[in-house]
Structure formats: C-alpha cells, structure tokens
Amino acid sequence: MRSRGALLGIVLTAAAVLWAAAPAFAGSSDDDCLACHGDSGLKTDLGRSLYVDSSAFGASIHGEAGMACVDCHADLKKLEDFPHAAKLRPVDCASCHEDASAAVRESIHGRPHDGDKPIIVQCKDCHGAHDIRPAKDTLSHTSAMNIPDTCLGCHLERVQTKRGAGFAGRYKESDHYRALSQAGLSLSATCLSCHGGHSVRPVDDPRSKVSRRNIIRTCGECHTGIERDYLEGVHGKDYVKGVQDVPVCTDCHSEHDIRSPEDLDSGVYATKVAGVCARCHDNETMARQYGLRTSRLKTFSASYHGTASKFGEVKVANCSSCHGHHGIRPSSDPLSSVSPANLAATCGTCHPGAGENFSKGKVHVVSEKTENRWGYTVKIVYIVVIAGLISVFLAFIAADLFRRMRTRWKH
Numbered sequence: 001m002r003s004r005g006a007l008l009g010i011v012l013t014a015a016a017v018l019w020a021a022a023p024a025f026a027g028s029s030d031d032d033c034l035a036c037h038g039d040s041g042l043k044t045d046l047g048r049s050l051y052v053d054s055s056a057f058g059a060s061i062h063g064e065a066g067m068a069c070v071d072c073h074a075d076l077k078k079l080e081d082f083p084h085a086a087k088l089r090p091v092d093c094a095s096c097h098e099d100a101s102a103a104v105r106e107s108i109h110g111r112p113h114d115g116d117k118p119i120i121v122q123c124k125d126c127h128g129a130h131d132i133r134p135a136k137d138t139l140s141h142t143s144a145m146n147i148p149d150t151c152l153g154c155h156l157e158r159v160q161t162k163r164g165a166g167f168a169g170r171y172k173e174s175d176h177y178r179a180l181s182q183a184g185l186s187l188s189a190t191c192l193s194c195h196g197g198h199s200v201r202p203v204d205d206p207r208s209k210v211s212r213r214n215i216i217r218t219c220g221e222c223h224t225g226i227e228r229d230y231l232e233g234v235h236g237k238d239y240v241k242g243v244q245d246v247p248v249c250t251d252c253h254s255e256h257d258i259r260s261p262e263d264l265d266s267g268v269y270a271t272k273v274a275g276v277c278a279r280c281h282d283n284e285t286m287a288r289q290y291g292l293r294t295s296r297l298k299t300f301s302a303s304y305h306g307t308a309s310k311f312g313e314v315k316v317a318n319c320s321s322c323h324g325h326h327g328i329r330p331s332s333d334p335l336s337s338v339s340p341a342n343l344a345a346t347c348g349t350c351h352p353g354a355g356e357n358f359s360k361g362k363v364h365v366v367s368e369k370t371e372n373r374w375g376y377t378v379k380i381v382y383i384v385v386i387a388g389l390i391s392v393f394l395a396f397i398a399a400d401l402f403r404r405m406r407t408r409w410k411h
Contacts, residue, residue: 030054033069036083056131093123103198108205126150142197144186148177151191170257173265187222194218210255212248219249229327236327245286252276270314274300277319299364317350322363 036042037052044050057063062072070076072091076084094101101123104110109121126142133140141150148171155168171177171191179188194210201208209218216239220227230236238246252268259266267276278297280286287294300306300319308316322338329336337346343359351358 030069052130060130060132061134062130062132090122091124097123100198107198107200108202109200121154125154142192144188144190144192145180145184147190147192148172148180168256174256174258175260175263176258189222193221210250212244215248215250226326229325232329233324233327234330245280245290247280251279268320270316270318271309271312273318273320274306274309293364296364302365303363305363315350321350322346 034052034054037050038054040049040051042050072093073088074092074095075089104121104123111120128141133143135142135144137143138145140146152169152172156166159168161167172181176189179185180190196209199207201211203210205211206213208214216227216230216236231240235246239248254267261268261270263269266272274297281292281296282294282298284294286292301310305317309318324337329339331338331340333339334341336342344354344356347354347359
C-alpha cells in the first residue's frame, strides 16, 4: 500500500512539473501573443493593424476579469497552433454572451443588407475589440456620452437609407444631443434609448421600439406626463384603438431633429404649428373617413390670429394655444379647453378679463354670411366705406389733375 501511495505521489508531482513547464501560450500568460502583437507596427499584407494595446486590454472588462487571449481566440488553444496561421476564425462572442448574440442575429444588424454590399454589424463594431468597457464607464464606446458617435460611425458613411445618410446625423442638431454634449446630461435620449441595444429593428417591424404602435411608450419612458396627457386626449384614445392615421410623437416633432418649441427651426415653433395640424385636419380624404371638419388652416389663416401668425408674430394664439398640446380633447368633453364652459378662461390666458360674450366669437368661420351675420355685415359696411373714400380721393385727384392740365394748355 505504501509503494502504491509513493508511486501516486511521484505521478502527481511529475504532472505538476510538466504543467508548470508548459509554454505560457497554453495557459495563464499573454506574453507569447504580445511578443508579436505588442508591436505597434504589426500589420497584415493589406495594411490592417494587428497591434494590441496591452494597457487598454488590461483596463477592459475582459482584462480586469483575468481573461486571456486564448479565451476569445479559441482556435489557438492547441500548443501546436503556435505560431498560428495567418488567418484565424472570427471571435465568437456568443460562447459567453448567448442571449445578446441571439438578439443581434434577429435584429436588423444581424441581417445582411445594403444591396450588393452585405453589411453585418459585428460586436466589435459597437463595443470595440480589446478595449471593451462597461456601458457605465465614460470611456466605453457604448456609454451614453459616446454612443451617438459609435452609431453614426456607420450611419453616416456605411449605411445608405431612403432618407439619406444625413437622416440619422440630424440627431446632432436636436435638443437631446445638445443636452448630452453641452450639458453632460447622460439621461438624455440617445440612439439606444429609442432604438434599443441588441434588438434594433426597422421602423416597419411591429416589435420595433420606434414603430407607430410602440413609439408612444418609447417616448413615454422619459416623457411620462406627456404620455399620460396624450393617451387621455382624442388622439391617444384613437391610438389605443389601433387607428393608423392618428398622429404620434414623430409626426409632430420629427424623428431625430427634435427641437424645443422656442427654437426657430423646430417643427412645432409657434408660427409653424398651424401647418403641422393642417396635414391631417385639411386632408379631405381623412376628413371624410373620420368625420373631421375641413378648411381648418384656411379659416384660421383668415382670422386675426392666423394673419398675425403669418407675419411672424409668435405671441398670437395658434392651434395649441386654444386646443392644448398633447391632451387635446373634443369640445364636447367638459375637460376640454374649448368646451363652452372653459372657453372664456382659455381666451383669458391672452385676453385678461375676457368674458362669455368675448368668447362667443368664432375663429374657424367657413361662411361668414351664415355663421357670423353681424360680423359679415360690419365687414361689408367697412368695405363699402373704404371703397367710397378711395373713390372720392381718386375723383378729387383726377379733377385736380384735369384742372392743372387745362391751365397749362391755356398758357
């Protein structure tokens, strides 16, 4: 029994010595890899750099976890593979990150697209290669502060869409990006906030976060109060019913170039609001289908409010001043700002002291002759008086010119 125990001890000791003497490439050290890849001038025949910054890798999430090169480059685990072949198999991140990889494969990034030049987004395109850091790290490619540049690295150059490469780039003109880059608010909306991370899907996919069926919920993740008001309004109620033509956030505010209403270039700037609303409310096809009144823009433009707005007056009332912004309700709703009971208070926000009689005046008057007889009468009298005065002045000028010419002929 003692001889057997001694023999076993000798075998275990020999195995330990052999394992310790094995080349570092097979186990715990990356020195063999860095002997070549630590050279900043190492490149392929096509000029692609093969340099690995050991300090960047050491500070990465993989380096801090104690992972070695061979943990990712799995086809190098055999001792006889050193020195390795010129071309290795791509790193398979799914061996550790199966859920994320599966989501990417089903997303628009995992499907070949862009016509004759298939583009498949790889993990390293977004996360980096040897310098991968957690998303909360400000140096990470996928941190809130850096994700716009990471995404636009492809969407401004490699990806061609029907709206052009500049469509995605307009995000950098938005208030969301301004809050991120200038104010440092990492909570501001980024590409990931709206489109998601690994499960990015095209807008026409019902599962996409930016599809018409989901966009209200997506924007509501940050704009909770606005989402509530919208869903309680006439637009939101139709949205819940599945009406496809009802306006959603992006119809009024656009997709990427979202700006403050006080910004002159905003789609909902005070003097542009009427035009935005008119896209639906002056559409005769939609009016017939949903029983809407037409000529809303025409009748508004003919009013004092509309005339002043066309000349650039931003303090004059527009559609949202009377009907509200997101929680728009029909006039039959007691909570509506244009219900008969609330109309005087609504007018009073611009016209202090406005009473019930003041609020009886109509803005959207299609036929003045039938809907506002007194106003129509005053308008006719006004036109007649002005025309008469102009006629008298013209007659006086003509008579004076005739007298001057006659006097000139006599002399």
